[in-house]
Amino acid sequence: MGKVLIIGAGGVGTVVAHKMAALPEVFSEIMLASRTKSKCDAIAKKIGGNRIKTAQVDADNVPQLVALIRSFKPDLVVNVALPYQDLTIMDACLETETSYLDTANYEPKDEAKFEYKWQWAYQERFKNAGITAILGCGFDPGVTSVFTAYAAKHHFDEIHYLDIVDCNAGDHGKAFATNFNPEINIREVTQKGKYWENGKWVETEPHEIHKPLNYPEIGPKESYLIYHEELESLVKNFPTLKRARFWMTFGQEYLTHLRVIQNIGMAGIEPVMYEGKEIVPIQFLKAVLPNPGDLGENYKGWTSIGCRIKGLKDGKEKTYYVYNNCSHEAAYAETGTQAVSYTTGVPAMIGAMMYLKGLWKKAGVFNVEEFNPDPFMDALNQHGLPWHELHDVNLEFE
Ligand code: NDP
16 A cells, blocks of 8 residues: 655664554555664564565755655655654655654754644645645554544533543563653653643643542552643644643652752753763763663553543533553563553554555644544554543542
């Protein structure tokens, strides 16, 4: 059906490649390209069957990207490198008139800021070129945004309150490790908290607001209000929302390590001089922390991510909770990665499938909640991320 170029051979790229390779009727030709070609080759070898071509590319370099896209001629580029590469890859897609999909919004390297403004600025140019950009198609953002769109379409006349709840109840057996790229992860969880209420953003100190929330099949876990990028597009696309918040679970051990890392300056993103050479502390830290892609082998337990929504249906107040629980062990058995990479890579594959099937294809730049959620929700059930819904339950809002 279509040709796809995956950029980035980390934990998420591994899952995307595995899942696409298993669907030859949709993904007839697949190329995996990244900074380090040997990593692409290792993934391709593990998948076998000559399903995956590989290439080396520096995704910070637009001419290199353009040359690769021109030689392979994909229908879609799936960007699972780092958020820093979003704009260069979008530039290369524009130049070659190729559609684009990613899982995380652009961030400048020198400023930890999660905003869609840089990518939304491509709207006119993508529209004029007649190509599609699908933004934020992982789990959160991604599935959580589709869950919200599905709830708004089928279960509510108006949605008023949204809590996105993200629990990782897994144990990888390491003293400290991050579940995806450490640099991006630590930048995200150490920033100030922020939520939407009554038409404006309310800022909090990092981890200032927290409480135990009950997760299905898992039980209570201390959950911290943090800012997460899908809140920005969801409050824009669902203007009836009076409040939108994002909660993530952290263990005490994790938070203690994080506090020490911050206090000693290792989370810094400004370069410092070390033995006559400039180094960025958080990049050095990444080099000594466990590789998130290697955590899978001993990872036990579950993730549980979902949306808790309150609003109006037929003039009456209604509550709704839609979620997926994913097992680290099952994710590892299928793809050799843990559940955080799995829950990101599977939706990226499904988004690519939606595009190639013509179900999510329109000219311009879109967040995933702007497309029809129904075929995506069906595909989640078929491809390893089944979801469950609960009606009229206590959403633990207060
Ligand atoms: P990893 O760090 O494991 O992998 C990133 C990959 O990108 C590596 O293979 C790396 O190459 C490659 N890369 C980095 N810079 C370049 C470059 N300039 N040119 C070419 N390749 C490059 O990250 P993850 O797989 O954990 O995460 C991938 C993406 O998924 C990130 O953007 C992350 O923010 C996003 N994500 C989204 C989630 C969601 O739910 N929406 C959840 C989790 C992650 P090398 O191997 O040489 O270092």
